[in-house]
Amino acid sequence: MHKMLNLVPIESLSDLVCITCKKVLSQFPIYCSTGGSTCGRCPYPQNGIKNEAYEVVAQKLKFPCCFNENGCLENLLPKDVPTHEKFCRFRKYDCPIICNPVCGWKGVAQDLLDHVEVKHCMLLLKDGRFEVDFVNNHNENYLLPYGDNLYIVNRRAVSKKHSFFCTVSYIGSDVSVEEFSYKIILESGNKNHSHEICNRMNATTQIDRDELSAILHDPTSIVAKIEVFLEEILNNNLKQDDHENQNLNLDLLRELECSVCFLYMTPPILQCLTGHSFCQTCKEKLSECPSCKKPFQNTQNFVLAQVIAHIDYPCKYSKCRFTAKAKDIRRHEENCTFTPHPCPLIDYENCSEEMMFDQMYEHIVNNHYESLLEIDCVSYPFSINDETRITDCFIIKYDSKLFKLHIEYEDCKFYFAAQLVGPPEEASDYRFCVDILDASKKNHRVYCTRNCGPMTHGDDAFEDGREFIVFTREQIKHLITDVIFFRAIIKNN
Structure with a gap:
């Protein structure tokens, strides 16, 4: 039956x-x-x-x-x-090419290649190659045919930050492609030097001009090529190669492992009275040498520091392919794509999970959906005579980035601060606007804008010297009935 x-x-x-x-x-x-x-x-x-x-x-x-x-x-x-709806073969897509005027084409994925070849042929990456431009601000999408599939390559540069960004995403009906990763192969114009960076599909890769220039020995031009891999194959290659294609002296690096944390030591390198060496972070946690039990003094191993200044170090995160000299590698690791970070709402919801930046949006949707501000208007029940302290936080998604919107009411003042969930140096690329709307419907408003700041704990969001907006209750009381109604928007600077 x-x-x-x-x-x-x-x-x-x-x-x-x-x-x-x-x-x-x-x-x-x-x-x-x-x-x-x-x-x-x-x-x-x-x-x-x-x-x-x-x-x-x-x-x-x-x-x-x-x-x-x-x-x-x-x-x-x-x-x-x-x-199913994400990968349905009958799904119709808007033309992904960014242009002015906006292209009005809409169709299924299998017709997209023909459309781009006819209407936007200059934005078709047939061989996956393009020149990396750090000089001019730009943001554009390209179509990449790779194998039997189509991918959208978003290229973006922020010249004042000397940074280039690249994101590869799949468009089509093959569910298994979600498990794929992509690789950016960066070559100097004369092809004498190259560097590879791997990332997961839909994740954004950030490239710093100065770091890349040092790796490629100050090239006059840089050409990138995109390749797509199955994640399982990529992981196997990482285990087998483990930086084989890069200028690393692995035998020498093993001799530079700190005996406490087992990371490669970078200057300043401290030593005990016997001569055992340790990284500064570990030495500060110890009262005596764990090897010989002799006390520490403020003695640095300057000779070793001079030698290793010429050595290339790998990033400590195994999936990252970035290498740099000792003076630059720790700075890279702080903002590496593969660095695990705590949930951005840990200070409001006591969430203990850690994840990479590109995994945070999915985490917020699955675990803190009520804190995701998907529409820009918010209303709070509020009495004009209320003295109760209010604290809250929302997550806003803009330009493929996440932002924390801190809100506080205390001492008859409303405070607002928007902070980038990401590399601190990128925060000033964005600003936020708070628009107090007229709940009494008399068509009045109070509006203010400030730069976004780097992410902090909620208790520190409104400290002196930080970017935030403040309205006194007296300034906006004529806009409040039994609710306060406001709009919060993130914009590019």
Whole structure:
């Protein structure tokens, strides 16, 4: 006997539609508000209530794919909807090429290559090669045909930071490609020197001009080539090669391992009375030498420091292929793509998980979705005579970056600070705007903007010397009824 499919009746589908995207309510979470229901594809309404009862029932039903009008015949349980819709071969994409005026093309992935060849042929990377430009600010997308698949290569440069950014993302219907990684091979114009950087699909690779120039011996031009790998193959190659293609003296580096932390020592290198050497960080934690039990003095091994100044060090994170001299390697490691960082909401929600920058958005969506500000308007219940201290934090996604929006009300003042979740030196590339809107509907407003700052603990966000916005209650009381209503927006400087 065949098991019956629990399909949603066709006649009921028209009543189960998201008020925002007009698609069927098959992707969770589902929120109810006065206007109707909102699906998980769209920003949830600030005053919405999660419809848990609907989700309990709907999780056992099969819904048609939202691309059924394009020809998809799949019926799916809600748990399978996000992955299927992301890779559905009947999904239609907007033209990914950034141009002015905006290209109005829309079609399936298999037709995208023909479109770009005809309309945007200059932005087609047939051999995956392009010249790296640190001089001019730019942000553009290129289409990369690689094997049987298509990839979008986003290239961006911030000249005042001497930084170049590259992101590779897949466009198509092959789910397995999510496990792929990409490699950027950087060569000097004469091809005498090269450097490779590997990263996961959809992750952004940052390249510092000065670091790269030192590795490639001050080239007059730099050419990059993109290659795509299966993650498993890439990991095996990393284990087998482990920097074989780079100018590393592994035997010498092993002699430079600190006997406490087992990392390669970089100057200043401290030593005990017997002559055993340790890195400065470990020495500061010890009262005596763990090898000979002799006391420490403030003695540096200057001779060793002079020798190793000429040695290339690998990044301590095994997946990273970056190498540099001792004076530069620690600075790189602080902001390396593969550096694990604590959850950005650890100071508000006591979350103990650690992850890389490119994994944080997924972590926030899965674990702190209520703190994700997907629409820029926020309303707080507030009494004009209330003296209760308020502290809160939202995560805003902008330009593929995440930002912490700290909010505090204390001593009759409202404080706002936006901080980049990422390399501190990039924070000044962005600014944030806070617009206090008129809840009394008299068409008044109070507006202010400041630069974004580097990420701090919530308790330190409004210290002297940091970037933040402050409004006194007296300044904005005419805009407040029983709520304070504001808009927070991140912009490029």
